[in-house]
Amino acid sequence: MSLQETHASQSMFLLDTHCQRKEGILDEEALQVTQQLLSSNPDFATLWNYRREILMHLETVKEKDEVQKIYEAELAFLESCLKLNPKSYGSWHHRCWVSARLPRPDWSRELSLCDRCLSLDDRNFHCWDYRRMVVKVSGVPVAQELGFTDRLIGSNFSNYSSWHYRSTLLPLLHPESPESPSPSHEPPQPSPSHSPQTQSHRVCEEQLLKEYELVQNAFFTDPNDQSAWFYYRWLLGRAEREEMISCVYVSRDEERVAVAFSRPVNAQSVSLLLVLDGQPQKVEWKSVHPRFKHSPVCICDLPPGTISDITNEHNLTVHWTEKYTHRDCALYTGRTESWCRDSATDQELFRSELSVEKTSVLQSELQSCNQLLELEPLNKWCLLTIVLLMRALDPLGYEKETLAHFQTLKEVDPMRSAYYSDLCSKFIIENTVLKMEYAEVRVFSITDKNLTTLCHLDQLLLVTHINLSSNQLQQLPPQFAMLQCLEVLEVDNNRIENLEGVYHLPKLEEVLLKNNKISALADLQPLASCPKLRRLDLRGNPVTQAANIESELTALLPSVTDLLL
């Protein structure tokens, strides 16, 4: 039979089975026919469905023993299909289905099938999925499964599936002992104990040390293999920040309250309760920019007149009811604004990326990575991991080395240079935030540091003066609207095209945008939402070349009295 004929007869066959299915023929002959078709092409979902219909029907008419036999034959048939295509979605799915319906399943046989299959291709994710199902249903002990990953990693450690599986097993088998001290600071507020989910990710230190050794063996053996590095990153970075209200800010002039959280919340649905002088207030919480639903900063406007009396003191409490946490803030007589936040936490703010119980552990990990770097000075995984370790240990102390490593990273991995620039920008911002905290000022300045992106803007809620001149910024993103106290914005000599984030900033008075890439009047539209804007420097922007720009700007921004074009 020629190929075409085969094809034609197959199509005929298919047509037949299709009709049979429609007619509701659910007999063993149909089972035979579909088997023939599927054994030449197991990726035919409809036929598998038809088979399932037949099998379910047979279940109702046959004795239990016979059903067992039919299903066993089905498993044998499936094995032949898997030999044909070991990555057939249909076959694996059907096997799952059959295994679940088999009156007397033989799970150990299924496990050994998976083992055989994985020994042929240890990255067959269909098989991994199926295996997880088998393990779950048959209740294989966790320790045995960990042994299984040991074996797989031993035979080939370039297998992220095994490493990942390990990361799910370890917290079950070696959970962090409850009495071991939490890596984070003392909770500033009387807050409830850590939620159980937070605990369950963590592994006891003794086991962690063994894992470090294991994974180091992998990345020293082959530092270009990313699976080991990813696992390593998982081992190092398990800290989760406590959910809390990190700052409450109240402004008398605007009669506005801004609340910053340790993670983004949905302003509409977050369960917040504002109590002012003992009276719960009905207020509407909103995010700082319409572009987000979730934001780490929420704002609300108080009912008019509630705190505008400068001669009175007011006490505010914001409750985050679902997390049983709250924060007080007192607005004293004669003050126009007030805030409450912890400064103790600041030091730890950005270390959550990597956080291990003991600095000594991190220190020795850094040492071995440096050792590897000596041997492999151009290995990007090693460089990146060193940067992360340095961040976790002492972000300010290692600042210089970190920047040098970023430079190397961009050179050895030019394909990802933009990623490294962004990451580097993030770290520079973090360091600057930390320095600002130590100096206890509300001025934030990063100039001439090649910043490509802005982040952690929620940390700048209280900043009144920001200077980002001479960087590579292309936009002031919507998150910028979190700078609720901002009065002066300096972003000269960047590449800014977009001012979306300069939005409803109640105190903003000066915007210095010299030598940027604002090209259309529409790009300046957001500025119109800032009521106090009075000085705007647009020199060196393409938009200044447009006709009638001055008059149009005056119309757009009537409050601006000092316009530089």
Added chain:
Amino acid sequence: MRSYYAANWASFTFNGLLSWIQQYQEEPQPKEVQDWSSLLDEGEELVYLSNPDSASISNLQVFCFTSEEDEEEAQSSDLPNPTEEKAVNEDTDVKPSADSNEEATTEKQETVGGAEEEQLQVTPTEGEEQDTDKPHLSTAQSQLEPTRKRITYAHLVKEGRRFNIDLVSKLMYSRGSLVDLLIKSNVSRYAEFKNVTRILTYRNGNVEQVPCSRADVFASRQLSVVEKRKLMRFLTSCMEETEEHQAYSGRPYLEFLCDQKLGDNLQHFLLHSIAMVTEDTPIEEGLAATRHFLRSLGRYGNTPFLFPLYGLGEIPQCFCRMCAVFGGIYCLRHSVDCLVVDKDTNRCKAVIDNRGQRISCSHFVVEDSYVGKKAAAPRRLLSRAVLITDGSVLPSDSDQQVSMVTIPPVAARYPVVKMVELCPSTMTCIPGTYLVHLTCQSAGSAYEDLAPVVTRCFHTPDSPDQENRPSVLWCVYFNMVDGSGVELEGHGLPSNVYVCSGLDSTLGHEYAIRQAELIFQKILPEEDFCPPAPNPEDIIYDGENPSTPAGEEDEDGAGEEGKREQSQTQE
């Protein structure tokens, strides 16, 4: 006159080996030179061949360190080992078993070419009628016995058929020419193989595992992470020729390794266990050996080596079997006495066997020892030892490890020794034992060369302090000729007589295969060497009597290749 295939490439049961030993320990009987000139026609002359057997094996020494008969359990565990050194010419033990072995070999011979499956069955046949108690039961016992039960000499003899002891000790590189040839020719269908599971080395008085694959390096406990990186880096970098390599041209590989600042550990592994070269080997050779090793790695497993089940003696047999399928004929217990040479053409027309039968031939392939001018040059020798031990030199979780052990010189002037330790699942020894082969280039006699290594790695009466090491139950030492230095041309022989050398000292089979191919091409320059054979069921015999007198007879001197060629010429 031999009753087995493949000369020194042969493999023996324990009993077969004992009779082989006995044969060599007996005084060689002077060969009667018979005058076969009556068989000559006009214009022909006789060229006599020499008897090679006495020359190729020498310095044979046998030791038995296990008790002869079953003893009381308590006695054997309390007492220090009975240290009776037993010269094996104690007839009582050897004779009966040797007889039964002969039957076995004949039996084997008959099945060649036909039913393959039965050929190497290890179950006892009727031939071993004197076994009153069941051999299977006793092995089962010894497996179950958790305490180390001493296996007696009587037990070794009784279970002797389950041993397959090679005279030669080699391994197959997974990407070596033998494996390629087996695959290409389909001869591989006649054999099964096991991976050598680990590479070991003897160092500072200990046996250590050599990490050579990526997985080994990862799992190794004796290397620091920095060493792991250096090793991996070196192994990756040496695969390609670099300028740095060229800069060392002509200088020793060791010097290059030293300058890489790898540290003692790695330097030892790379020189002795991976390249398996000596300290004065030049860099070109060292790198080539390293690359050969690395290329073979990972094809079938975690080491570069394969070992055939039932021993290396299987390999010639496999080629023989393929040849027999196409009508090749083997005559055991025949030797060729002389060649019949046509004076005009200087070609060998026929051979005359020891019974005076004249067999005509168009080509004649023979091992050099049959034609060599004796004592023309002092021949290079190999020192060999075969040990039956009761445990592995490096016990591990699995008792079924096949290990290649490299042993650098134990002291100055001692040779580098290669040791292969085979477990019972290679079908070369009985459960509870290991079969250990040691090989080196001779400096002195086999015993002088190898006994120092044996006493260091094993517990013997000469090394009573090594009680934690495996005990040697029985061992044999002998020297054999190293064929690699043999001059194959210039014997002044007829133009259709082709000389091949015996086995060489290298670990792989490259030398023998290259030689076989060369000889084949001389005989049949137009033909493909070992072309893929069709499936047996696809072969159609055209009614021709397959037993037409073979054109030639090969006294198995040339090993498997000679026979292979025979079949080619007949086709």
